[in-house]
Amino acid sequence: MASTLMQEPSPGPDAVADGAELVTIIEAGRRGGHDVGLRRSTTLAWTLALTDWKLRFYGSALGGVWTLARPFAFFGVVYVVFTDIIGLDENIKNYGVYILFGMVLFQFFAEIAGNSVQSLVTRENLLRKMYFPPLVIPMAVGITALLNLGMTLVAVFIFVLANGIYPQWAWLELPVIILLLTVFALGVGMLLSSLYVRYRDIQPIWEVTAQLLFYASPVLYVATFVPESYQRIYLCNPLAALLTQLRHALVDPTAPSITRAMGADLRPLIPLAIILGTFALGYWVFRRESPRIAENL
Amino acid sequence: MAVHPDTVSGMPVLAESGAELRRARLATASPAVRMEHVAKTFRLPHQRYSTLKERALHPWRSTTYNELKALRDVHLDISRGEFFGIVGRNGSGKSTLLKVLAGIYRPDAGRVEIRGRLSPFIELGVGFNPDLTARDNITINAVMMGLSRREARARFDSIIAFAELEEFVDLKLKNYSSGMAVRLGFSTAIQIDSDVLLVDEVLAVGDAAFQQKCFEEFTRLKAAEKTIVFVTHDMLAVERFCDRAMLVERGEVLEIGGPRAIARAYNELNFGRLLHDGADDQRFGDQGVAEIVEAWFEHDGQRVKQLERGQRMEIAVSVRFHGEVDSPIVGATLRNEIGHTYFVASTEFQGVHLGRRVAGDELVVRFGLDTPFATSQYLLTPSIARAGSGANAIDLREDLTSIYIHATQNTGGLVEPEYDIEVTG
Numbered sequence: 052m053a054s055t056l057m058q059e060p061s062p063g064p065d066a067v068a069d070g071a072e073l074v075t076i077i078e079a080g081r082r083g084g085h086d087v088g089l090r091r092s093t094t095l096a097w098t099l100a101l102t103d104w105k106l107r108f109y110g111s112a113l114g115g116v117w118t119l120a121r122p123f124a125f126f127g128v129v130y131v132v133f134t135d136i137i138g139l140d141e142n143i144k145n146y147g148v149y150i151l152f153g154m155v156l157f158q159f160f161a162e163i164a165g166n167s168v169q170s171l172v173t174r175e176n177l178l179r180k181m182y183f184p185p186l187v188i189p190m191a192v193g194i195t196a197l198l199n200l201g202m203t204l205v206a207v208f209i210f211v212l213a214n215g216i217y218p219q220w221a222w223l224e225l226p227v228i229i230l231l232l233t234v235f236a237l238g239v240g241m242l243l244s245s246l247y248v249r250y251r252d253i254q255p256i257w258e259v260t261a262q263l264l265f266y267a268s269p270v271l272y273v274a275t276f277v278p279e280s281y282q283r284i285y286l287c288n289p290l291a292a293l294l295t296q297l298r299h300a301l302v303d304p305t306a307p308s309i310t311r312a313m314g315a316d317l318r319p320l321i322p323l324a325i326i327l328g329t330f331a332l333g334y335w336v337f338r339r340e341s342p343r344i345a346e347n348l
Numbered sequence: 349m350a351v352h353p354d355t356v357s358g359m360p361v362l363a364e365s366g367a368e369l370r371r372a373r374l375a376t377a378s379p380a381v382r383m384e385h386v387a388k389t390f391r392l393p394h395q396r397y398s399t400l401k402e403r404a405l406h407p408w409r410s411t412t413y414n415e416l417k418a419l420r421d422v423h424l425d426i427s428r429g430e431f432f433g434i435v436g437r438n439g440s441g442k443s444t445l446l447k448v449l450a451g452i453y454r455p456d457a458g459r460v461e462i463r464g465r466l467s468p469f470i471e472l473g474v475g476f477n478p479d480l481t482a483r484d485n486i487t488i489n490a491v492m493m494g495l496s497r498r499e500a501r502a503r504f505d506s507i508i509a510f511a512e513l514e515e516f517v518d519l520k521l522k523n524y525s526s527g528m529a530v531r532l533g534f535s536t537a538i539q540i541d542s543d544v545l546l547v548d549e550v551l552a553v554g555d556a557a558f559q560q561k562c563f564e565e566f567t568r569l570k571a572a573e574k575t576i577v578f579v580t581h582d583m584l585a586v587e588r589f590c591d592r593a594m595l596v597e598r599g600e601v602l603e604i605g606g607p608r609a610i611a612r613a614y615n616e617l618n619f620g621r622l623l624h625d626g627a628d629d630q631r632f633g634d635q636g637v638a639e640i641v642e643a644w645f646e647h648d649g650q651r652v653k654q655l656e657r658g659q660r661m662e663i664a665v666s667v668r669f670h671g672e673v674d675s676p677i678v679g680a681t682l683r684n685e686i687g688h689t690y691f692v693a694s695t696e697f698q699g700v701h702l703g704r705r706v707a708g709d710e711l712v713v714r715f716g717l718d719t720p721f722a723t724s725q726y727l728l729t730p731s732i733a734r735a736g737s738g739a740n741a742i743d744l745r746e747d748l749t750s751i752y753i754h755a756t757q758n759t760g761g762l763v764e765p766e767y768d769i770e771v772t773g
Contacts (some may be wrong), residue, residue, distance in 0.1 A: 077451060077460040079387075085451040085466060091494065098491045102477065102484070109479050181469035181492060182451035252401070342454045345447075346390065 085182055096187045099174075100194035107195075118199050119206050122158050126151050129271060143273055144303040148214050152301065153270040153294055155203050156229075160236045160290065161261050162196045167240030168247050168257055175348045185341045189240045193233060200229070216302070224300040228293050235289050235326040241333030245340040248347050269294050274312060286313050289329075292322035374427045374591055378463065380544055380575040381426040381449065386458035388419040388444055388599075418444040419455070420599045428463070428543075429573035431566070433586040433593035433607060435614045441599040442579045446470045446546050449577065464543025464575070469493055471548055472533030478522035482513060482532060485521050489536045503539045510561075511535035531558055538565055544575045563588070583611035584723070584758055608756065615654055615752050633731075633741035637671035638705070640743045643680070643730040645751045646714070654752035657764055661719045661751075663693065665730040669709040675735040676702055676742065678713040682726045683747070690721060690762070696735075720765035723755045 075085050111117060130147050133139045140146035167189045171178065174188050247253040268290035269276075277285045286292050292309050299308040309319045340347075391413040418441045426432045436442045447453040449460060450470050475492040476485050486507055490500035508514055511531040521529060537545075566589050569576060580586060586593050586607045593610035595602040595617070603613050644651050646662035655661055663680045679694035693715040695702060702711070728751070731744035755764060 072463055073465055075451075075460075075462040075466065077448070077455065077462075079455045079457045079459070085462075085468065087468075094491055094496055098488055098497065102480070102488055105484070106477065106479055177475055177492070179447075179452060180471045180474045183468060183492075345452045 087182075087184055092184055092187050092190075095183055096190040096194055099187065099191035100198065103191065103195045104198050118202055122151075122155050122203060123206070126154055129154070133271065139272070144305070145214060145216060148211055148216060149273065149298055149302045150271055151207055151210060152297055153268075155200070155207055156232060156294065156297070157265060157268060157270045157290065158203075159196055159200045159229075160232055161265075162199065163193050163233070163236035164239040164243060165257065165261060166192045166196070167244040168254055169244075170240075171244050171248055171344060172348060178345045178348060185245075185344045186241070186337060189237060189244050189337070192240060193237050196236070197233065211301075219304075221300040221304065224296065228297050228300075231289070231323070231326055232293055234330050238326070238330035238333035241337040242329070245337040245344065248340065248344055264288075264290060267291070269298075273298060273306070275307065283313055283318065286318075287321050287325065289322040289326045292319060371591065374430050377427040377429055379425045379461075380428040380430070380463050381424065381432075381577065382459075382461040383422050383424040383449075384459045384461075386419055386422040386424075386445075386448060386455045386460060387417070388441075388448060388453060388455050390416040390418055392416055417599050419448065422458070422599075422601055424594065424601070424604070426575060426577065428575055429570075430591045431570055431576045431578065431589050433590035433610065434577065434579045434596060435581065435583070435586060435593060435610060436596035437618060440596045442596055443470070443548060444599075445596065446548055446577065446579055450546055462544060465541070466544045467493065467537070467540055467542040467546060469537070470546050472537055473529055474533075476521055476529065476533065479520060481518050481520055482508070482524070483517050486532065486536055489533065490539065493537060493540045494542070495540065507532075507535045507539055510538070512558075527555060527558070534558075534562060534565075538569075542574075544577070545569070546577050546579075548579045549581070583614060583754075586611050586614075587756060612654070612656075612754060615754055630746040632744040632746070633733075635743045637673050637707075638667055638669045638676060638732050638742045640730050640732060640745050640748070641666045641668050641710075643728055643745070643748050645728070645749070652751070654754055655719050657719050657721060657723070657753055657755035658766065659719050661717055663715040663717075663728060663730075664712055665714075665732075666712045667710065667732050669705045670707050672707065673705045673734060673742070676705060677733045677735060678702065679731045679733070680715055681729040681731070682721075683729065684724050684726055690726060691717075693717075718766065719753055720763045721753045721755075722760075722762055722764055723753060723758055725750055725752050 073086075077085075108117065113120075129150060133150070134146065143149065170188050170192050171185060177183075178185060178188075243253050243257055267285075267288060274282070274286060274291055274295045286295060286309065292313075295307070295312050296309040298306045309322075310316055313319055313321075392415075422445065434442050434445060444453060447470060448455050449462070450466070450468055452470070469492065473485075473489060475488045477488065480488070483504070486504055487497065487500045490503065490507070491497055495503070508517055511528075511534070513528060513532060516524065516528070521532075524532070566576070570589070578585075578590065590607040590610075592604060593607045594604045595610050595613050597617060602617075603610060643663070643665045645655070646652060646664055647655055647659055663682075665678055665680055667676075667678060677694055677696045679692065679696075681689060681693075682691040683689050695713060702713075705711075727747040728749050729744065729746050730748055732742045733744075734740035734742060758764075
């Protein structure tokens with residue numbers, strides 16, 4: 052966190068032994084203020100996330116089982132409908148595994164973005180009673196979602212192995228895909244949470260957008276179903292790009308990688324740029340809003 | 349920072365020289381907190397446009413704002429190691445000031461300089477969650493307040509021991525009484541090693557024994573040269589702990605000075621408004637032959653609205669006669685806000701005869717005493733009655749006016765008259 056932090060020798064007889072002390076200067080119209088430090092911010096985010104995680108299942112008998120039950124129940128319904136009724140699985144290798152991954156990852160993305168929206172407002176008591184970088188709050192949402200994802204993925208991989216797909220080196224792409232997805236989701240989360248403080252319409256807007264994104268991304272189907280002429284535009288959607296690459300790396304090596312699907316080596320840089328751009332935009336807006344978040348709540 | 353002579357008068361000589369020394373040291377110490385021209389204004393929109401639709405529908409309509417000037421041009425220097433009190437009525441800007449210091453709110457103008465590590469919280473128990481146990485809450489709270497998770501775990505035992513809540517460690521916080529939760533919060537807060545502490549109303553809850561413990565802790569912090577900025581409504585705490593204090597009203601610094609002077613100014617500000625002038629008093633009696641015109645308090649011939657314990661108080665009751673009365677009795681009763689009678693004076697008790705009074709007569713009766721009462725507000729009920737049985741009230745005006753009595757030290761007794769001690773044997 053940028054701050055006006057100066058090291059000045061301490062004057063007077065009360066000087067600290069090491070001869071220097073912390074001087075914090077807060078000035079109107081300028082950035083800076085109390086230095087919190089990355090380490091403390093991380094500790095805070097981690098503590099908030101763990102607390103949330105603990106409380107999520109407070110009072111439920113089955114606890115963590117519900118994290119798994121929700122996506123898997125949905126998955127079960129979708130799987131039956133799309134394989135037994137529509138018969139999609141005939142053309143798509145390991146279709147079941149793919150949609151499971153798709154749904155779990157989309158759920159992860161939607162959880163970060165969706166839970167971020169109201170996160171600042173629900174933490175009002177904290178933001179108004181002590182000083183810390185508000186950025187900690189959407190970060191904590193991200194950490195909680197990662198913890199959930201970690202748990203879910205254990206179950207997903209059991210399903211993967213049961214389907215006769217065995218570990219390959221290409222699986223190492225999964226952490227990279229998750230990392231990019233997290234960066235994208237955090238960008239959206241920062242943007243939505245800071246705007247929600249001022250505009251409460253962000254909530255319904257996001258709900259509709261999330262629905263659109265769900266169908267505009269290859270969660271229930273695969274990207275190759277999209278007509279050739281739309282492919283390139285379609286794959287600019289970071290979620291579509293990431294899921295397409297995931298299909299190639301983890302589910303079906305014969306499916307096109309993102310580079311092949313987009314037709315040129317450099318084109319995948321577009322969704323990548325969107326991911327990084329969203330993060331940068333979210334960060335910028337959040338930073339711009341953050342000095343006034345506490346009083347606008 | 350000059351010497352404040354009023355701070356120490358009336359204290360034993362030894363304490364005086366100790367306080368004197370401390371004050372002299374503080375006067376030369378470097379400032380830990382400095383505020384220059386700090387201003388903070390909140391813009392409260394008349395009609396809040398918080399939806400995009402409204403924005404889109406009325407883009408040309410500029411929102412009108414009510415400006416709430418929470419702080420105006422605040423200057424402040426707090427020395428290192430000073431215990432500094434901030435007092436003021438509700439909505440005067442005390443908390444905003446504290447939030448600006450903590451960095452929660454950004455000032456609109458001016459500059460704040462803080463030397464040393466500042467505790468970032470302004471309230472106890474930040475982050476407490478009712479659904480978690482005390483054990484979990486201590487960790488969360490300690491991390492919130494600036495410890496690392498490991499430090500928080502390492503200090504767990506001393507926190508719980510200070511709070512004396514060992515038996516309730518695994519109880520969920522929602523099952524705690526509010527006093528117990530405050531104890532937990534306070535015990536955690538004192539584990540934070542910061543040079544400058546911001547404290548907003550801590551001692552409101554908690555039983556007497558724990559308050560005593562908090563007081564001891566404050567004394568320890570003072571000895572350890574911590575700078576403490578303390579917002580409170582408790583004037584006794586201000587006088588007991590603060591080296592200096594500040595009175596804030598409508599976002600402005602009214603006065604900075606010795607704790608006693610500030611406490612007095614605060615009471616004046618507060619109770620000056622509460623003192624009613626008899627417009628809504630309950631009146632009894634027929635008021636046929638006489639009436640109570642007015643009643644007030646005096647000190648040294650001046651009308652006063654407050655007094656210090658031990659000072660001379662004159663209760664004045666002015667009466668006008670409209671008819672003939674023989675030996676009327678004028679009385680005065682002092683009660684506190686909840687109606688407990690503290691003092692009853694009457695011309696009859698002292699055998700003062702007012703003689704025969706006729707229409708047109710006016711007189712003022714003064715009852716004088718050395719104020720023995722503890723700090724509180726007292727309401728005066730003056731009365732005039734016919735001689736004989738007490739039920740013969742001519743005019744009685746209940747709670748006509750009031751006075752605030754102010755004491756430096758409260759023993760807990762309802763009255764605190766001067767007394768002497770003799771030791772024999």
